[in-house]
Amino acid sequence: MKPAAVGYARAGDVQEAVALLSQHGTDAKVLAGGQSLVPLMSFRLARPSVLVDLNRVGSLDYVRDEGTSLLVGAMARQRDVETSPLVAEAAPLLAEALRHVGHVTNRNRGTVGGSLAHADPAAELPTLVTGLGGELLVEGPAGPRSIAAENFFVGPFTTAMEYNEVLTAVRLPRLPAGTGVAVEQLARRHGDLAMVGVVAAVHLGPDGSVDLVRLAASGVGPVPVRLHAAEAVLVGAPPTDEAIDDAAATVAAAVRPPDDIHAPGSYRRDMAGLLLKRAVKTAIQRSEASA
Amino acid sequence: MTITEPVQSQTKYTGARIRRTEDPRLLAGRGQYIDDVTVPKMLQAAVLRSPHPHARITGIDTSRARALPGVFDVITGQDLAAVADQQPVIWFPIPEQRIARTHALAVDRVRWVGQAVAAVVATDRYVAEDALELIEVSYELLPVVADLDAALAPDAPKLYDDWPDNVSGSLTYRNGDADEAFASADLVVGGSFSHGRAFGCPLEPRGCIVNWDSFEGTLDVWLSTQSPNLARDLLAEVFDVPVHKIRVRTPHIGGGFGNKFDFYGEEVIAAVLSRRTGRPVKLLEDRAESFVATGHSRDQRLDFEMALSQDGTILGLRGTSYGVLGGALGTVGSGPPWASVLTSMGPYKIPNLELHLKAVVTNRAPYGSYRGWGAPKGNLVHERLIEMAARELGMDRAEIRRKNFPAPEEFPYFTGAIFTYDSGRYADCLDLAMSKVDELGWRERQAEARAEGRHVGIGYSFHIEPSGYGPSRILNLAGLAHSGFDEAVVRMDSGGKVTIYTGQINIGQGTHTIYSQLAADTLGVPMDDVVVVTGDTDSCPYTGYGTGGSRAATLGGAAILRASERLRGKVFRVAAQLLEASPDDLQIDSGTISVRGTSGPSVTTRDVGDAAYRRLLDRLPDDEMPTLEEVDVFDPVNMATSFGCAALLIEVDPETGTVSMLDCLQAHDCGTVINPMLVDGQLAGGLAQAMGGALLEELVYDEEARLRTGSFRDYLLPTATDIPPFHFYHQETPAPDIPGGMKGVGEAGTIAGVSLVASAIDDALTEFGVTVTRFPVTPPRLLEQIREATSHKEGSQ
Structure with missing residues (x-):
């Protein structure tokens, strides 16, 4: 070795x-x-x-408040971001997801940009950025450009970046105050890449119905999957168990998980739906708690 | 035997929770493991391994590798076979067994992924690995035998062309009349239990440094082994070099778990490379290699059934244990699957037995030793079946166990197949565990959880651990080409301090500490005055087997005790001369010898040492030989069988099939407890490994016999966050045949733990009616079982 x-x-x-x-x-x-x-x-x-x-490129190690969004430099260490008060306030789902990335010793060294550029379809950060509809800022010979998350991850360990482009930052939208977030995962052990995972953010309007929902799954295909159909079922509706079940029922058609030694694809598919229910329910509980 | 109440310790050290003397250095990172050892002019080697599970080698071109700057030599199987015999096998439990042996480097055919086919020696490991990429091997692929069913299929491809099939050997043990027992039984329960491949996985992989001195004809070997004497004898066999020309030393060892007991091809490869280059050669197994090159284990299927009468009395046990061996036999051959058969009746009196063993070769890596050595799967048979019977009969799980134990006065108890258990108070141990389950409030926790709709269960496992392998002549009779005795030298020097020399090896279990405890108590000296020397065949005595079979405390300890006792006699005789008293009237405390019952003059061991080594005149009795040294060889008349009852509180998520272990306890009896803290550590470590085997760890081969678990990303060892808290309780029933009364404890947790997890899962899922039979229990497998049970139930309603 x-x-x-x-x-x-x-x-x-x-x-x-x-x-x-x-x-x-x-x-x-x-x-x-x-x-x-x-x-x-x-x-x-x-x-x-x-x-x-890139370790001496100090200008990429930051977390910046942009008002309606949060900008995280590509070389920001995962542990720093996880424990940042600004992140806790502006993008709590990011902090929550980072707690599932490896172990603390990995996060002390690992960077936000490194994990995104590595583009492991089972990893937390690509899923989170996909779910929140974030954008990836890259810079190449022709200057900077921005790529929407759903266009950035194009296959396992493959991104839309050219070979001579560098990921410089990720921009995440700031969700409305009172948004509840949750990360649900099935990992064989604490700290492992999950067999399957779901991230959720839910905001309830004044009438108690869902007025914003963001959902994505990891470990269910070649890239992280934004669960648009499930979001469409939930948005505008009261978050009843029935509505959540209906949303979860859309997941099977939206994902094509692979088999591997840890789980067959069918298990991942079924569990993605189950985790979606659990994540949405937890997010709603937290949303009501913070409203 | 007479039953002894818990031993009231009269001594200072034995029985005390003394911290391990070995630890500070290791905890400070100042240990010296094989990778830390450097010898002058040393080169480094690396091994090229087969990517194919079954293929003929049609050609190997090493010319490009040889041309790489920094490369000293490249060898193939043919080069090696010119100077080395095939790898030895030492266990032959099955008469007329076909023994599949192979050279350390494959000569013309590979039979598993990872089999060594060539080796490079170079200035450093980087260059050596670069050179591996330049070796071109041509393979002609052969049809593969990926698993047990494939191996036994009527038209299966054969691994060995001159065999009639892929069966290495079969053996049957009969006692009583099993057919009659099953015909007359009120209830027969049966199951097919399978345990996936796993291995001991020490965090330090294996390694060696070999210096072949062609002028002296000697081999000087550093080896990360649990059995230096065995390695020395086997190196002598492989190279036809006299034993006394071979020296084997061990550095610190970062975990052994049995697989470092076995003798591997890498030490032979390094020796050949050293002989050819005239330089010392270091060959380390790296982490990735460890998954294919360290002995695999556990891979077994056990189809068994148990016959009972209506009142829960076990009448008979019959079945077959299939050992899924690899493409060649490892050092211990089919030993572990054989031991599964011998332990399949466990702690229960079963008058009628028909036990079959079938050892089968496949295109998987060779089967080797792993803590538990077959007994964990024997335990699966009796513990799974007795719980299934309890369910069928509507009996309490503790009650049915208690009903079938031999009573304390029935020992020594012959199981019906090879083993005779020396002593035991099984029911007391079961009661101890059950009382602790009550004390810890598990039943309340379970009831509360169930009221909330959660699935919490309590599991039990009663295990026996045949330890102190074993009486040499009986081991020979059972097919071992090696012995089981242990030799120790205890020496007091001219300054009155003590050194113990033993062939046992410290692999983290704390032998140095417990040997110091035993010798200090017996000799009457402070523990700090005792040094333990191990790991050098030139200075340390012979051990028949090595550090394995839970024999370090039992047999190594007994030899040290007996030698220390005799040495104390001599110390007293010399002191008696100095004190002008009778030896019979003397006492010793903390190294000071005085006449019992008086406050008169005293001498110290330092005075005695001086009299025995330096100023002998008028001080050493005329009829005494100078020096203070005793040798003892202890060969037990029987093994010492320890036992225990473990319990586990578990929660299952029936929607996902995931399992959380909440709390765990084990009541245990290993005879005399030398150091409760170390016994606790042994129990905890063993249980953690078993929990890994029950839930996480599996060396996964696909249908093409390719290993899919090549790193820690896929081979999942339990970490501290994956195991429950542990509580341990000891009772002491001294071993009648072992001086000191110690029984082994090193394998207890691994034996009990897998069926323990299964029992708890079943209990948590009572409403579904699930019986876990396949290990590891992964979430998808358990979920599938839950769904099947649910649909079965719905279908039958």
Whole structure:
């Protein structure tokens, strides 16, 4: 488990990182927290020619309040974001989801941008960003651009970024005050990537009906899945058990989970519906609690 | 035997919760494991492994690897076979068994994914691994035998062309008349129980450094092993080198769990590379390799049925244990599946037995030792079946167990198949556990949870642990090409301090601490005055078997006790001369020897040491040999069988099939408890491993016999957050055949834990009528069972 020889280049800023990636071509890889990439290199499953290290690019390590949204720099460490008072207030679902990412030691080192760029369809952060309809800010030779989450994740471990683009930040919409959030997962052990997971955010209007709902599932296909059909069932309706059951019933058609050694796809499909019910109910409880 | 009440300790150390003397260094990160050991001019090796489960090797081109700068040598199976014999097998429990042996590097055919086919030695491991990628092996793929059913299919491909099928051997034990018992029974319960592949998975993988000195004809070996004497004997066999030319030393060992008892091909590969290069060679198994190269275990199916009368008396047990062996036999052959058969009656009196063993080869990695060594699956048979019977008969689960125990006065108790249990108070131990379940309020917790609609259950497992393997001649008779005695040297030096030399190895279980406790108490010296030396075949004595079979405290401890007793006699004789008294009148306390009942003069062990080693004149009795040293060899007349009753509080989510373990206890009897804290640690560690095997850990082979669990991402060890709190309670029924009365405890938790989890799950899901038979119990598997039970129930309504 010794990695093959690899080149190393330290980027001082984003422009330099982009230049290095352009120079070294498709075999170069960006090194952020290294929590996924380095093990893959030790297995020689990843064999980059050069590592472009972003760890000295201090300008990407931030959490910023933009009023209607929250901007998180790509090199912000997961543990810092998880414990940030601003995140707790502006995007509580992000803090909640981060608690399920690996263990504290992983999150001390792991970055928000690293997890998103790695694009594991079972991981929490891609699912969360997909569910909240976030956008990914990337920068390449032609300058910056923004990609909607649902267009960013295009396959397992594959994103819409060009080889010479760098993920710089993720923007998450600030949800209305009183929104309840929940993360429901089935993991074999604490800290494992979940077999299947659902994130939910629900806001109730003055009449008690759902006026905002965001739902997404992990571990159910090649990319995280925003559960639009389930959202459509719930929005505008009172959140009765019946309505929630109807919403959950839409999940089976929306996902095509794979089989793996931990669970057959049919289990994941069924559990996605069940977790959706549980997540929505928890989110509603919390929403009422904070209203 | 007479039943002894809990031993009232007259001594200072034995029975006390003494912290392990081994720990501070390890906790501070200052241990020296095999990876930390460096010898001058050392090279590093790496092994190329087969990606195919079954294939003929049609060619190997090593030229590009040889040309890589930094590479010293590359060897294939043919190079190795020119100087080394096939890998040895030491257990032959089945008469006329076909023994599938293989060289440490495959010569012409591979039979499992991960089988070693070539090896590189280079300046460092990075270069060695680079060179592995340059070796080109041509394979002609052969049809695979992926699992037990595939192996036994009528038209199955054969692993060994000269065998009639894939069965290595079969064996039957009969006692009484099973047919008659089943014909006359009021109730027969049966099941097919299967345990997935798992392994002991020490956090430190295996490793060795071998220096073959061609001038002296010697092998100097550093090896992460539990059995240095066995490794030395087997290296001598493989290379036809005299035993006295081989030295095996062990560094600190980061967990053993049985699989480091076994003898592996890597130590042979490293030796060949060292011989060819004239340089010491280090060969470490990395984490990824450990999943294919360290002995797998547990893989078994057990089809058994139990006959009972209406009142719950067990009349008979019959069935077959299928050992799913790999593509070649490991060091212990079919030993563990054999031990499953021998323990399948457990703590119960079953007069009529018909027990079959069938050992089958497949295209999986070889089967090796793992803590419990067959007994966890024997336990599944008797504990699952007795609970199924209790349910059918409407009997209380404790009551039906109690009804079938041998009474204390019935010991020594012959099980009907090989083992004779030495002593036991099974009902007392069961009652102790049940009383603690009450005290801890589990029944109230369960009732409250059920009232809330939650599914909380209480599970039980009663286990027996045959320990202190074993009387040498009986082991030989049972087919072991090795012995079971243990030798110890206890020496007091010229300064009056004590050194113990033993062949036992410390793998984290605390042998150094307990040996110091035993010797200090017996000799009457402070524990700090005792040093324990292990892990060097040049300076330490022979152990017949090694550290395995729960024999370190029992047999190693007994030998140390007996040697210490005799040494104390000599110390007294010398002291008597110094004190001008009779040895019979002396006493010793904290190293000071005086005449009992007087306040007169005293001498210390330092004075005695001086008299025995340095200033002998007028001080050492004329008829005494100088020096203070005693050797003892202890070969037991019988094994010591410990036992326990575990209980577990569990919650199941019937919508997802997930299981949460809430609380756990074990009442246990391992005879004399030398150190309760260490016994607790052994019980906890064993239970944690069993819980891993029950719920999480599985080496998954697919239908093509490819291993799908190649890392800790997929092979799920339980962590501290995945196990419940533990409570332990000890009763002490001293082993009648072991000086000191100790029985083994190292494997207790692993034996009891899997059926324990199953019992608790069944109880939690009483309303569904689920009986768990397949392990590990993963959420999808359990959910499927719940759904089947539900639809079955609805269908029958």
